[in-house]
Amino acid sequence: MAIWKNIExxxxxxSGSTAKNRLTVQLSFAIKxxxxxxxxxxxxxLLDCVEDIAVHTIDDxxxxxxxxxxxxxxxxxxxxxxxxxxxxxxxxxLYKHKDEFHGDNIEIAxxxxxxxxxxxxxxxxxxxxxxINSIATE
Numbered sequence: 001m002a003i004w005k006n007i008e009x010x011x012x013x014x015s016g017s018t019a020k021n022r023l024t025v026q027l028s029f030a031i032k033x034x035x036x037x038x039x040x041x042x043x044x045x046l047l048d049c050v051e052d053i054a055v056h057t058i059d060d061x062x063x064x065x066x067x068x069x070x071x072x073x074x075x076x077x078x079x080x081x082x083x084x085x086x087x088x089x090x091x092x093x094l095y096k097h098k099d100e101f102h103g104d105n106i107e108i109a110x111x112x113x114x115x116x117x118x119x120x121x122x123x124x125x126x127x128x129x130x131x132i133n134s135i136a137t138e
Contacts, residue, residue, distance in 0.1 A: 030047055051097060054067065065105040066101055067109070081117055
């Protein structure tokens with residue numbers, strides 16, 4: 001009987017599976033970046049260096065630009081709350097890293113695998129076309 005309890009305990013531990021799934025999302029996003037930045041003259045994609053994904057580009061006019069992406073995935077179904085995003089300092093960390101580069105040609109993005117909702121469970125950012133500026137003007 002003890003063996004079944006041990007197997008049940010092992011089966012409940014999903015940390016390895018969760019980590020693998022999160023890495024898969026990160027790698028999938030990096031592949032998307034490879035495709036998106038293909039037309040750029042020169043670029044390098046770094047994983048888990050400055051941020052989850054960092055892209056450094058140089059275009060045909062030798063202009064440099066840096067893109068920093070923080071990738072977040074949930075282990076459980078359900079959306080993120082605005083309170084969680086704020087309390088976990090995800091945006092603050094992105095801005096801190098942006099400030100470390102001391103330049104104007106830096107873009108940052110928080111990439112989530114689900115919606116952000118407020119405490120009333122209303123979607124704050126419905127899709128990629130809705131951003132902070134459109135929310136602020138409502």
